[in-house]
Amino acid sequence: MAAETSSLTQSQFLSNRETLVSPGGMFELGFFNLGHPNKTYLGIWYKNIPLQNIVWVANSAISINDSSTILKLNSSGNLFLTQNNTVVWCTSSEEKAQNPVAELLDSGNLVIRDENEAEAEAYLWQSFDHPSNTMLPGMKLGWDLKRNFSVFLKAWKSYDDPTPGDLSWGIVLHPYPEMYMMKGPKKHYRHGPWNGLRFSGRPLNTIYHYEFVSNQEEVYFRWSLKKTSLVTKVELNQTSQEHQYYVWSEKTWTLYSTMPKDYCDHYRVCGANTYCTTSASAMCDCLKGFKPKSPEKWNSVEWSQGCVLQHPLNCEDKLGDGFFFMDGLKVPDTEYTFVDETIDLKQCRAKCLNNCSCMAYTNSNISGAGSGCVLWLGDLFDIKLYSNPEMGQRLYLRFNPTKLDKSKTKENIERQLRVLDVTLFDLSSIRTATNNFSLNNKIGQGGFGPVYKGKLVDDREIAVKRLSQSSGQGITEFMTEVNVIAKLQHRNLVKLLGCCFQGKEKLLVYEYLINGSLDIFLFGM
Template identity: 35%
Template structure:
């Protein structure tokens, strides 16, 4: 992981600066007699890493750093003299007389040192194939110093960030000051807690982002994070340290990144406030609380947070007014990012609740089997509501805060418990009677149904909730057995996991005939279920187009629900587009073909197929790439089929992804073909710029990529939006035309946006004249935000973002 240059990026590797090395020697070790003089370099034994002198892009200063040896775009992952650059090419990296590794200038002044206090007469520094530069005492082979214990902005394979329990010292990664200046910047990242490990990012030593607690698989405050085995992330208590490791590979795939949304900035809604990225406004007070400063709160300044509406019974008892009312209650809030500053204990779930209930100072508790008991006695800070994932948070509140429905739920829950126990007893009795009769009949020689060739009911006969339509839909597809798919994926082994979506995990598999497949398995913990499963079956089974992913079949057995797709070896568009190295493979010609292919697939859905389909979740991660990097639209779980005379519809259940949802859909639940066109416009601008819509923040005076593009359009500086990787004068006109089309697609009102068929004609220049685009939604910051808020939330949407990445072998 790494902290970005001008960005904050917690990532395995980070693209920051390009440079070249003029001379590379064959050795991997520096000794007292073998030193490096600029521009010489050494290479690790397996030719994986290089150590030498470099200059960042657009800079003449010289630094000593480590980078990948054979990666086309060289990336500095460690820098020695980051705060004291050389101003010429006279630099030397050598072993000093006291055994330290030092960087010297032409006047033999020490600009940087490993700074080991013990004098060693015979030492050497070796660059390993893990990227670690190790200084050893050659007399006893003891490690004196290593670069892994003194990282720069990048956290990569086999490195560990640690927090020492005895001393409280932490090993952190720190950002570059800018793309041209590797000196220590404003941001740092590392582990903050020892009892409940969390990753924190700090800006100028103040919390900027918090991951939520580690539950032995994921950080529960990052709901889109996959399991540890997929992300290559692990935390181990070795007695003194909390450790993180990552297996070593060459290519990188961004697995998750933070902050992605406005809600992920620390304490966004103040004490006792809750943030929901899908709500408008995003901040609200927790149940039983009200704005501390109503005037500022309703103007969008949420930092003052919320206060309790009614005193707790505990508080009234303490003040002497015991006749106040009934005892306090705990209200369950599901799918929450639990607050910061939790107290931790090893109590069971029941013990956790009882302790908090009997302790008037305890205002909230949560329990997670991978973490234990968490409780809070002060302000609840940095609370967030998720659509899926998170944890159940129980908040103490006055009984009088419960409404009639809440009180009925208490009775219903009690009744349900009694009913469940009764049902269990009845089932047990019936089972016992059935087995007794079965045994008696068998002993009497009677032939039982199980002894015959009679066909027993399958899932399709019995378990499809009695919906004959579902039966028909499934019979239109080839059916795979669970046994065959289990064998194809090696038992759904984590090594075959391709990714994770709202539906559930996706695995790579190989059938007995050698055909490769992708298997989407409905997660039991998924926010989606049978409805989305059947929706995808119904929609995609009827579609055939080269720019749509092909559904090969499905499997429904017991509680298992799986969809089988053609396998896409290049995974999804976002794996290329937002990766500093892989994006270099997408030149402008390939990107234009991807843009055109997506639009043709969209046109087929809207107009050319036998159904009219609105996708409703068009985004980079739902665009798969075949071996030739041709795009295929995937994931139809949220799609909606329109009747012949329908042109729009309304819903109270808005589905989709933040940043891609059109304003009329997000605000009013109204969607149409133009909703997909809006999402396509966002995606088009992302492809041209190489940046996420949600990665544009305060430093660029825009809330999003759309706002930034609109600002540059009005300034006549649209070239600044273009990804440097595709900046080519010969393609400039076509690139600018695509930006123009993208801005037409993201106009605020649906009637102003072109249809998919019109966009195809625009891309092919069949329509030469393009109208002047109107301002997209959310293009400008709200001017009523006062200076105090800007100071308190400085760079709340900065250009800094964090990514944790994993890598796959080439």
């Protein structure tokens, strides 16, 4: 090939010392090495950028070590890279063309098409469908559902070895699809699902315009530049285990952003039913209504076992459950979800209540007034809470409000009793002391209920005031009485030893005094 050209036809071939250059001079295709003369590759690079400029490699798994290598386009419309007449790499288009041509575009995309067909839909093959470690503007990552074909990035083993590593980045087809960075078969980082405006785990930015499409034919993500004069790329880096956004500025690549960005971005660091926030001293916390599965490990800052429900949900009486919401979240992993784009948030709540395994819900699209419904089924994983509520999105989480409120009441009362230095007796010990509230132990009766004499296991004699359910005295009034009596200290006043509230029982335990003093007024005898 004597002159600079952007295309290759059947009558031409590309040798070791020749290149294709895109029409605008942005990209170049040819043979290169990365400091290893015996390891040569066919690839695409920025023509006028001297640093870290390789954006695509054809034969990344098999290097070339012979100058006799050539690139040809055959009559069926496939490219063949040969060394000593042995095929090293080739394309695999099943479509045929009468007059095939391979062309390098100014987007950095190498395409094979019929010379009379310029539309992207008519491409027989394109390098954008087979990326290496770099994503360029306009490139799609995702799935062609008609072909059951996935497009994803694969990191190089190192900066000078384009052999594929084990770090990849692409879309996983969950019911609510989202983008994952995978390390081998394991999830390493996820963006959070697309919510109509952005990925729920990523803020909006000023440089890129994101596009996410999900329909019956394809599911993909791509980005473009708001300022077309900028030169930018995304690289997947095996060494740092990140994808890195670069902008070419003042003769160097400037690192614009990286993901994962912090500890909470790493997948599932806090375990099930938790949320992670880097602004807190303890980065992991249980969701409301949950408690650590292993308190000992949790207190030792070992959070991976996560949290479990404090109280079972009301599956028999589904309407007995409630929801609370949290704003500013990267919503949970979407592997076990159900999506209905046709219903609103109110209908979504009802659908969640009618499914005992549903633990959370929200709009699938938060743009405008919000629309669609997504339910999370089972344990919730990989939730991140942002300090800025405008990042992330709102999530409605299910819990048992009745049992949770009772639990909180008990915790509050126990805390108050410790402050008053009042003992909390167990109901079984009171039953034993009073012979199960025997009539023979009854020593008085008032509007509040009966009083029983008893003896504790340490031989102390007690008088037990048992509030009846008809007294009208609730837990608030009960604690007010405990608070007043506990603070009164007088030699003529009977002493409050403690109390008991368990199930429907509310009991005050006093020291027992024979005759006299003011016990007659206290007990109404």
